[in-house]
Each structure stands twice: as C-alpha cells, then as structure tokens.
Amino acid sequence: MSLTLDAPAAITLADQALQAIQARIVSGELAPGTKLSEGELASEHGISRGPLREAIRRLEARRLVEVVPNAGATVVCLTHEQLLAVYETREALEGMACRLAAQRIEASEVAALHALLDQHEQALGGAAEARYLQEEGDFDFHYRIARASRNEILASMLCDDLYHLVRMYRRRTPGDHGRGRQALAEHRHIVDALGAGDAELAELLMRRHVAAARYLLNDN
C-alpha cells in the first residue's frame, strides 16, 4: 500500500534527491529550522549541486523549505498561526474534494473505503504500535477521497503540498488521545454520504471533520 500518491519512478537525480530529502524532513530527521547547506547535502546524497538545487527549489514550492536569495534554504518552521492556516486551507480543499467525490466515486471505491475503515476498527483496540499504522491509515483515507474527486489540481494541492506539512507537525502535537474512535465514526459517516451520492452532506461532514482536528491544535 503506497501512501505517496503514485510516486513517479524517480528517473533523474533531482527526483531522487527530492524524495529522499522530503522523507528526511517529514520524518523529523531534518527538524524545522535546520539549515540546508547545498554542498553538505550534495555530498551526503552523492550528487552534484545542480540536481540538489533543483530538489531544494521543488521542496520550496511544496512549502517544506524556505529559501532566501544568497543566504540559503532552511526547513520550514511553522508558527501556530501558520499551522492553523494549513488546516483552514485543508478544510476548504478537502470539503470540495469530498463534494466532488460524492458525485464521481465508483461503488468499488466506496466498498474499498469501508474495508479500510473495518481495518482501522480492528487496529483500534490493538497495542501501542498500532497507533502509528492508524495514523498512516488516516492519511490513506484522505488520499483516496482526494483522488476520488477526479480533480487533479485539487488532489495535487492536498497530497503534494498540504499533507506533508500536516504529517510533519502531527508528531509534534499531543492531541488525539481517545480521538481515534471519534475520528473513525466521522470517517464512517463520510463514506456513507459518499455512497449515497449526497454531495452537500459529504462536504459538510468532511469540513467538520477537519475543523475538529484543527480545534485540537489549540489545546496544547
């Protein structure tokens, strides 16, 4: 189960560097605020500065790094307000994605979503390590709905830009103790709305779902 929405088989060195560095940022190995030296990173990845610069600029476009001309790049360091802004944007985009998905999703995809939620339900009672898989499963859920919108631009903005930021900061927020069950119930209602083709309801439920996650950001 690939979580990264059909990652294009990295052909060029810049592509490989992009994916490698992005993974290091999202995993936390390269913490927010870390300076990214071109020479250092290039030798670490065994490539020249040319392709590495290209990777850095693409990470900048994805909002994972910030580049100051003549001064270099640093891993993005979001303020609380900026993280709220990410969730506000998510709410708008995921809401629309869910609305469109309700109109365009296939029955087989709805069935697959229900199966995914069954899986989550079983993992919910499980051990502590199941928590990690559950978190990733949550992203899988949202990825699938983004794709089901049949809107490539919308899906790309969510999957290529915002989700990486959310993952990056999720491990830093305490939150969701006992929210697993609640989130699962919300997911189930969303899939029901998708299956019924109720676009209005699907959008409403998704927006509430994302908003609920946003409210948790304030309790820390």
Add this chain to the structure above:
Amino acid sequence: MSLTLDAPAAITLADQALQAIQARIVSGELAPGTKLSEGELASEHGISRGPLREAIRRLEARRLVEVVPNAGATVVCLTHEQLLAVYETREALEGMACRLAAQRIEASEVAALHALLDQHEQALGGAAEARYLQEEGDFDFHYRIARASRNEILASMLCDDLYHLVRMYRRRTPGDHGRGRQALAEHRHIVDALGAGDAELAELLMRRHVAAARYLLNDN
C-alpha cells in the same frame, strides 16, 4: 496599483527569468503547447541554462508548464475538464478566503473595496478598451480578498497558482457579454457581507460568484 501580489524585487537571474517567461505565457505570446527549449530561451533572455532551468521548474510548480524528464518542457495546455477543475478549486479556496476575510478584514479595506467597485461602475459604461481594464480590475478585487483572509498559504495558492491559469485562459473564452453588470452586482453584495462580518454569507456569495463564472465556460 500592482496586480502581482507583492512581487519580490527580482534579485537573482532565475527570478527575473521566471517573471519574464511567466508574463510571456500568461499574455499568450507563448501559446499553450509551445515547446520550451532551454538553449533557445536561455539565449533569448541572455542568461545561462542553469538559472533558466530553475525558472522552468518553478513555472512547473505553478502549473504553467509541464516537464517530461529527458524530453523538455511545454506550455501547459488545459483540456476543458481541467479548466473546470481549476474553477472548482477556485470555488473552494476563494469561498474559504472570503469566509476568513469577513472575520478579519479591516474597515479601511472594506472602504477601499467599495471605492474599487465605484471605479468599475464608471468604467462599465465606457468604451471597448475599458473592457481590458475591467478584466484586470476583476482580478484586483479577488486579489484583495485573498490577502484579507490573512492566510498566506490560501492566498498564495490563489494568487501564485490559480489566477495565472485563469488569466491565461480567460482571453480564449468568449463569455461574459453583458456579464459585467451582473458580476459587479455580485461583487457589491460580497463586499457588503464582508463589511457586516457575515462569514457564512460571504463564503456562500463568493462560491456562487465563482460557480457562475464556471458555468459560462460550458457555453462555447
């Protein structure tokens, strides 16, 4: 009156090339589907291939060009479905921007928006050439609301990505004969909702406004 949301004073050659090529694409000089040869463009702009490649990749991130590894870049050529997708995404983002703006906009900004609309009203009866200014004025209106959302990510997605695509394809769609007055009326209602701090209504009106523009895409 700068329409490009605080364009950072182009310091680096790559920045200058980005803005120059972007202008050529949006204006139609570089038509959709045009092959962008690195060597050719580099000599045209009097720079080396290095900075030019960087400009190309940033245009790719803004969805104005498409790059195929080892094959080169072409100016993006949207299908009708993809253009609809742009408007669907706009509806989601501008709706949320308008909702947030209603909560955060300052009285002086509301007054400035009314003044802008007064200007449009006068230009409406005017000559044919006023049409052009009116079109640009429409973008100015939307830019200001995006900024008033106080959400940098949301504003950047609209101003840096989507609006360029919309401008690029607006000149190709026949549409809005006599829609000027209607659009102006919608704008006025939106500003009224902003001034009243009615977030729900502001979002609803903006979404309808964008949706109305989208429907026009089908009549050609």
Add this chain to the structure above:
DNA sequence: GAACTCTAAATTGTAGACAATATTTTGACG
C-alpha cells in the same frame, strides 16, 4: 510506397570551476 533500423543531430541531465554575496573571525578602538 510503407515500415523498420540505424546513424547523426539536437536537447536535456550532470558535473566541476569561477564570480558574487553573506557570514564569521579577528583585530583595533573607544
């Protein structure tokens, strides 16, 4: 005459060297 193959030209990907700018260190002065 159409289709395939192989060669040659052109274009993109990458590496390394140099120039320009920022940062750090060192020293002097108040």
Add this chain to the structure above:
DNA sequence: CGTCAAAATATTGTCTACAATTTAGAGTTC
C-alpha cells in the same frame, strides 16, 4: 569589556563543458 570595522572564510549564484537520452532523418528492406 564591549562594540565596531575589516579581512578571511564559507556559501550561494552563474557559467561552461561533458555525458546521456531523445528526436529527426537517411537508408534499406519487404
């Protein structure tokens, strides 16, 4: 001792050259 200034260092921006891949075309074969 702290602060400012200037040189030394390090880092980024840019250019040129080379390698790898794709594309165009000539030639051949069926």
